[in-house]
Amino acid sequence: MVRDNMKRSKTERQRLLKEKIEETPFITDEQLADFFSVSIQTIRLDRMELSIPELRERIKYVATNHWNETVKALPLEEVIGEVIDLELDKRAISILDIHSDLVFSRNKIARGHHLFAQANSLAVAVINDELALTAKADIKFTRQVKEGERVIAKANVEGNEKGLTIVKVNSFVGSEKVFAGTFHMYRSNEEKGEDNHEISN
Amino acid sequence: MVRDNMKRSKTERQRLLKEKIEETPFITDEQLADFFSVSIQTIRLDRMELSIPELRERIKYVATNHWNETVKALPLEEVIGEVIDLELDKRAISILDIHSDLVFSRNKIARGHHLFAQANSLAVAVINDELALTAKADIKFTRQVKEGERVIAKANVEGNEKGLTIVKVNSFVGSEKVFAGTFHMYRSNEEKGEDNHEISN
DNA sequence: TTACTATTAGTACCAAGTCATAACTATTAA
DNA sequence: TTAATAGTTATGACTTGGTACTAATAGTAA
Numbered sequence: 001m002v003r004d005n006m007k008r009s010k011t012e013r014q015r016l017l018k019e020k021i022e023e024t025p026f027i028t029d030e031q032l033a034d035f036f037s038v039s040i041q042t043i044r045l046d047r048m049e050l051s052i053p054e055l056r057e058r059i060k061y062v063a064t065n066h067w068n069e070t071v072k073a074l075p076l077e078e079v080i081g082e083v084i085d086l087e088l089d090k091r092a093i094s095i096l097d098i099h100s101d102l103v104f105s106r107n108k109i110a111r112g113h114h115l116f117a118q119a120n121s122l123a124v125a126v127i128n129d130e131l132a133l134t135a136k137a138d139i140k141f142t143r144q145v146k147e148g149e150r151v152i153a154k155a156n157v158e159g160n161e162k163g164l165t166i167v168k169v170n171s172f173v174g175s176e177k178v179f180a181g182t183f184h185m186y187r188s189n190e191e192k193g194e195d196n197h198e199i200s201n
Numbered sequence: 202m203v204r205d206n207m208k209r210s211k212t213e214r215q216r217l218l219k220e221k222i223e224e225t226p227f228i229t230d231e232q233l234a235d236f237f238s239v240s241i242q243t244i245r246l247d248r249m250e251l252s253i254p255e256l257r258e259r260i261k262y263v264a265t266n267h268w269n270e271t272v273k274a275l276p277l278e279e280v281i282g283e284v285i286d287l288e289l290d291k292r293a294i295s296i297l298d299i300h301s302d303l304v305f306s307r308n309k310i311a312r313g314h315h316l317f318a319q320a321n322s323l324a325v326a327v328i329n330d331e332l333a334l335t336a337k338a339d340i341k342f343t344r345q346v347k348e349g350e351r352v353i354a355k356a357n358v359e360g361n362e363k364g365l366t367i368v369k370v371n372s373f374v375g376s377e378k379v380f381a382g383t384f385h386m387y388r389s390n391e392e393k394g395e396d397n398h399e400i401s402n
Numbered sequence: 403t404t405a406c407t408a409t410t411a412g413t414a415c416c417a418a419g420t421c422a423t424a425a426c427t428a429t430t431a432a
Numbered sequence: 433t434t435a436a437t438a439g440t441t442a443t444g445a446c447t448t449g450g451t452a453c454t455a456a457t458a459g460t461a462a
Contacts, residue, residue, distance in 0.1 A: 427441095
């Protein structure tokens, strides 16, 4: 007989535990114990049996993976823009130099999707969440951008609407606006506390 | 007087310390102390002064933030899908295979701007004019697309509005719609000659 | 001398674990 | 009924990689 209302079987709990940790790997045993209404020790036994490493190892794992990737992806340079300022869930700025690969060969005008890609990737980057996807976007190309110009995209998080985070991105060449977009971003778990790391230079 | 052979000034050490940590953020104070031949305490004082956080925080930082910048150096180039059917100023169809370069490494979901790029370039291609540019677009990502899937984009020219040509593009994986967009295309001279080149295979 | 900087040492404490051992609870078989 | 068993909880000692604080020492400058 099942002893408790909440508590399913051990196997069931372990299944859910695995899921939970995959979803939110930055969770301590204590939080997990709370969540499943069992003791910390039980959680630890479960982790043993499932060979799920401890929190720090999990964080490290995530970190090293992406570290390797960024190292690999480092010679990306200006492809979708270089982030020069980022405060999560608030604002972000990136620069994209329009070099010859990004323009139509005939008229040297930048192909629209590069401006979109810059803005869209900035909208993704500004979201303080593990999963951020564009659900919807409303965009306008207000001026043609030519080879050699430098596009500065500025993203601002404008709040929420129906579970989606609204990010407005405006891109400029000098003082002229060349692109404006409103991105409706899907995110997995709403925001993440006060731990906003800020980079700025 | 410089007290030691190896040891440069404090400021010099701190400069190098900063570099070292940026290079290899997964380094403990102990290893750093070894490396600079000073005590652990000195390293800690240095970190304080430079406000460099402790190892775990650094790891966490990399883990939570850096993945966003997985802005990969994919040569977005011309590979925005293969046009398989085109009747100018009427309709067009293209295929895009979602290979590993087009997805977020984390979750294998296709990055939005690729779907946009496919649709947008198709909208450009379908216009029977020497100059075709996207002035405005209204787009919706209706389903996530995963690695390995094949996206078929279908563009239809819907007529004119305020001098802009309206092109609707719908993209599918199998029978499921994954993307919908209305593109307002600017064109230089609205020409509609009967000389429509048609390709089809 | 006195003051100050840079460095080193040592202590107490913390978070988030590890490992090992023991004990309690509920069900199940002899 | 008793004993065995699985599952869970408790307890304590130890580990890493730190923080925070205090104190001591060496060398240099006013």
